[in-house]
Amino acid sequence: MRTDNVEYTTFSGWIDPPSDILPPLTEDLTCDVAVIGGGMGGMATALRLAERGQDVVLLEAEFCGYGSSSRNAGQVAGAPGGDLRLLSLFSGKKMPGMVRLAENSARFVEDLITTHDIDCDYEPNGMVFGAVSRGQMFRVRTLAKILHRAGGHGKVGTSEELGIPRGFVGGMREGEGGMLNPGKLARGVRRALLSSNARVFERTKVTDVTRDHGQVVISTPRSDVRANKVVLATNAYSGEWDVTPKRLSVPMWIIEVETEPIEPGRLDELGWDSRSGIVTQHQIMENYRLTSRNTIVLGVRRLERGKTFPLPAKAPDPELVEELASAFATRFPSLADVAMERAWGGWIAITSSWLSIAGEIDGNIYYSIACNGHGLAQAPYVGSLIADLIVDGSRHEDLEGIWASAPKFPPFMMMGPLGLRTIWAVDRFNDLVNGSRRRARRRTAPTT
DSSP states (O other): OBOTTOEEOSSOSSSOOOSOOOOOOOSOEEEEEEEEOOSHHHHHHHHHHHHTTOOEEEEOSSOTTOSGGGTSOOEEOSSOSSOHHHHHHHSGGGHHHHHHHHHHHHHHHHHHHHHTTOOSOOBOOOEEEEESSHHHHHHHHHHHHHHHHTTOOEEEEEHHHHTOOTTSOEEEEESSOEEOOHHHHHHHHHHHHHTSSOEEEOSOOOOEEEEETTEEEEEOSSOEEEEEEEEEOOGGGTTSSTTSOTTSOEEEEEEEEEEOOOOHHHHHTTTOTTOOEEEEOSSSOEEEEEOTTSOEEEEESSOEEOOSSSOOOOOOOHHHHHHHHHHHHHHOGGGTTOBEEEEEEEEEEEOTTSOOEEEEETTTEEEEEOOTTOHHHHHHHHHHHHHHHHHHSOOOHHHHTTEESSSOOOOOSSOSHHHHHHHHHHHHHHHHHHHHHHHHHHHHSOOO
């Protein structure tokens, strides 16, 4: 694989930054509800509040859609994130609610696209849990049974039956969701938000969140906002203030890489008729998807834990880009000569339980966090439910299923540098073993 001319960016490869970035907040103000964070979750929360007639202010440190909302692989998932086997084992009673939340989140994003006429290249073709070995295919069947028992939907099949490349043994296609350009989606939601009655301030970094006489005071470099209620919609960036619950989540850096444009005929030869995006069943997944510009976007494979706040702006590590390129050549051997053209990355949040979480602190600070890699759909849906909770005073059943009765969370296991390296090493060992088995089968296959 050629990686010598890769363009490395600290933003996203999906879309350029907006040309109409709004000015920062420069004077004190008051409001009923303040939303901190302009990602998909924060924008959807503020938009919903504005639609329901609330006096809402949104504060964003960069510009709306700057973070992982515009940097992910663009897969609208219809199933929960994390290992469903472990979730079923340790959180079995919550599984039906988690599955319902995931499927409803996918439908919510589809409605958001339609309602606001957002052109984001959406294809409702489901996401596939792809297996690169017989062992992973066994895991896929296990996950499908768990999903079905919890009321979810998914179709198990071979690569031919699912219409995915022959480099995969098979997999399970989720019953909801699909793929899109996340940069265009975030930009479309931003446009809808700026057209609403919400007051939006970009380039406004929040330095502290405190309380004073029953209100919440949000400090910024030039001024303060006093609000009756506050929604923390900062996801991976949530560890900067004392008000944030301890051990709420841990930030993880992941990257995506995009190939150069590929001739349509060569793509047709892959047998990727469904065009469904694929996530492998490694402990740390690999993701692959086609785009409307005849490229393939691939990513993850390794997690890097954030160490201190504020989280730094980063460009991808060339070594990891090369590693992803090598994996790409293994999964798509007929495209081994295709060059990697650009790479970008972003911070996501992982919870210690691998459960999505929402909650409330002292009656007037709300938070939602860590969809564990599935936030493109879940974050805006949960944000809209929190907005409805603020207006109506009652929790939707989907919000109830992830609601934390108290802001206390267990410690993180296997999330330190050594643990993450160990998980990565186990994945690479299994790849090596499976590769040896494939080569052995080819050598012993009968010839005609």
